[in-house]
Amino acid sequence: MKREPGRDPYLIINFVLAAVVLIIIAYSAFLSPDNDNYPVPCIHEKLTGKPCASCGISHSFSLIVRGEIDEAYMWNRYGMRIFIFFVSQLLMRIVFSVIYQKNSLLRSQIIKMDIAGSAIIFLIAFFPFIADLISRFRL
Amino acid sequence: MEDFSTSTGEKGDQNRKELAGQNLGIIALITAIITFVLAVIPCVGIIALIPGIIAIILASVGLSQASGSNSPRGILIAGLIIGVVATLISFSQIFVAGKIARHAERKFPGDIQNIIRDVRQDVLKDLEDASISIKVESNGEIVEIKADVKEKRIDKLQELEEGEIQPPDTLNKQESDSLK
Numbered sequence: 001m002k003r004e005p006g007r008d009p010y011l012i013i014n015f016v017l018a019a020v021v022l023i024i025i026a027y028s029a030f031l032s033p034d035n036d037n038y039p040v041p042c043i044h045e046k047l048t049g050k051p052c053a054s055c056g057i058s059h060s061f062s063l064i065v066r067g068e069i070d071e072a073y074m075w076n077r078y079g080m081r082i083f084i085f086f087v088s089q090l091l092m093r094i095v096f097s098v099i100y101q102k103n104s105l106l107r108s109q110i111i112k113m114d115i116a117g118s119a120i121i122f123l124i125a126f127f128p129f130i131a132d133l134i135s136r137f138r139l
Numbered sequence: 140m141e142d143f144s145t146s147t148g149e150k151g152d153q154n155r156k157e158l159a160g161q162n163l164g165i166i167a168l169i170t171a172i173i174t175f176v177l178a179v180i181p182c183v184g185i186i187a188l189i190p191g192i193i194a195i196i197l198a199s200v201g202l203s204q205a206s207g208s209n210s211p212r213g214i215l216i217a218g219l220i221i222g223v224v225a226t227l228i229s230f231s232q233i234f235v236a237g238k239i240a241r242h243a244e245r246k247f248p249g250d251i252q253n254i255i256r257d258v259r260q261d262v263l264k265d266l267e268d269a270s271i272s273i274k275v276e277s278n279g280e281i282v283e284i285k286a287d288v289k290e291k292r293i294d295k296l297q298e299l300e301e302g303e304i305q306p307p308d309t310l311n312k313q314e315s316d317s318l319k
Contacts, residue, residue: 043185044184047236
């Protein structure tokens with residue numbers, strides 16, 4: 001069944017996810033690391049009283065957007081790889097959407113490639129958090 | 140004319156049937172993907188439980204709508220699976236947070252006990268090393284009491300070893316004479 005570009009689920013999902021990534025980048029750019037006015041608190045720290053592996057990641061994102069990479073590493077050492085994941089997802093949503101529209105015969109393969117690529121990038125980017133979560137089970 | 144409208148209506152119904160649950164499936168899948176990413180981040184992983192449950196509900200409703208027609212279910216099933224996995228990860232974050240909190244509670248009294256023990260040992264050590272000197276002056280007489288615990292002990296031990304000291308219960312010659 002041939003659908004209009006505006007009704008195609010893959011394109012809609014790509015568009016929404018790209019918008020979400022753009023919102024994350026805009027959030028990082030809008031909030032200032034000097035004012036430290038981040039609205040999302042660390043729930044993990046509130047519950048346990050101990051900082052978690054992702055504490056300071058918003059601060060780190062804000063510094064990365066402003067080009068202060070060294071200081072961003074100091075706030076959260078995993079901030080850079082997570083930021084790269086989001087940026088790569090933004091690029092992938094755009095590139096895959098264009099390829100998907102141009103190659104109507106290879107759409108199924110394009111979707112499979114997108115899922116596989118995104119899953120690999122996700123695992124690489126979020127590996128420290130996943131490893132941390134698994135290690136905490138052994139406490 | 141009548142036939143055309145009827146056929147258009149039928150086509151519309153058929154399309155609607157074929158796309159039953161598709162919009163819910165798209166919303167469920169997007170919610171599930173965002174939840175999945177959130178669930179892995181420890182800071183906000185616990186909050187991800189709410190959108191995770193929403194994604195599961197949306198996907199389930201979409202599947203029930205799709206079951207009555209021949210509409211594709213791929214997106215709905217993907218949304219449901221990702222939603223369930225994301226919810227489980229989020230739930231595990233709660234479990235882990237609870238475990239850390241319990242561990243900290245167990246460890247905290249032990250820490251206090253260790254601190255108290257260390258402080259007590261430090262105080263006792265300081266007292267052993269202490270050198271106290273009290274000087275009292277009354278009507279031109281000066282009485283000075285010196286207590287150098289550590290040195291005294293060491294000196295006494297050395298004197299005892301060398302045989303230079305008498306047992307402590309005996310009085311000095313001058314003191315015994317004055318008593319006489």
